[in-house]
Amino acid sequence: MHRSRWFASFPLALGLLALRPSTGAAQDPRLERRLDSATLQSVSAVIDSARLQGLPIESLVQRALEGAAKHAASPQIVAAVRRLAAELGTARLALGSASSPMELDAAASALRAGVSPADLTRLRHRRTQSLTVALATLADLVASGVPPDSASAAVIALAASAGDDQIAEFRRAVERDIALGAPPAVAAAVRVDAALRQTSGATPRRP
Numbered sequence: 001m002h003r004s005r006w007f008a009s010f011p012l013a014l015g016l017l018a019l020r021p022s023t024g025a026a027q028d029p030r031l032e033r034r035l036d037s038a039t040l041q042s043v044s045a046v047i048d049s050a051r052l053q054g055l056p057i058e059s060l061v062q063r064a065l066e067g068a069a070k071h072a073a074s075p076q077i078v079a080a081v082r083r084l085a086a087e088l089g090t091a092r093l094a095l096g097s098a099s100s101p102m103e104l105d106a107a108a109s110a111l112r113a114g115v116s117p118a119d120l121t122r123l124r125h126r127r128t129q130s131l132t133v134a135l136a137t138l139a140d141l142v143a144s145g146v147p148p149d150s151a152s153a154a155v156i157a158l159a160a161s162a163g164d165d166q167i168a169e170f171r172r173a174v175e176r177d178i179a180l181g182a183p184p185a186v187a188a189a190v191r192v193d194a195a196l197r198q199t200s201g202a203t204p205r206r207p
Helices: 002-019 029-034 037-052 058-069 074-095 101-113 117-126 132-143 148-159 164-179 184-199
Strands: none
Touching: 029 037, 029 058, 037 058, 037 074, 058 074, 058 101, 074 101, 074 117, 101 117, 101 132, 117 132, 117 148, 132 148, 132 164, 148 164, 148 184, 164 184
């Protein structure tokens, strides 16, 4: 009698197990090897939540591993992973749900550098190609000292007509000018003017 009830409930038990949330992040051997159990549990919860939202997971794993490699304390590792997950979520809201993982990673870096979500949305509306290079350029320009608003205005201006190679060359030119002593905002303004003239087929003026 008891045995028959057990067998009758067994399919239900299997069904309940199937409905449990995935813990794929905790099964990642890289995390298991590098994180203590408490940190692993907290990081896995963040990663599993991000997975349910459709956000890129690998960058979160890498952020946790980076913290472990630097011997950061557990609260610092968990906080860093949470910040990145929040940045990825904001990036997807700004760029749209069809954005690629690489675009979202680059957009998260731009947000961290100080670029506004509104500027990310404007960039998406201006460019039909992949935004990965444009977004990485934004983050690099701000890291070089160009104010976020100036960097955003320059890249958005180039977005509709310039190819990835031209945007990358624009960044290199700005960084060269800054290294030679030009104020970052001025370097960006002068170089974007030259790049726009070039993409339109006109002869660029000398900076």
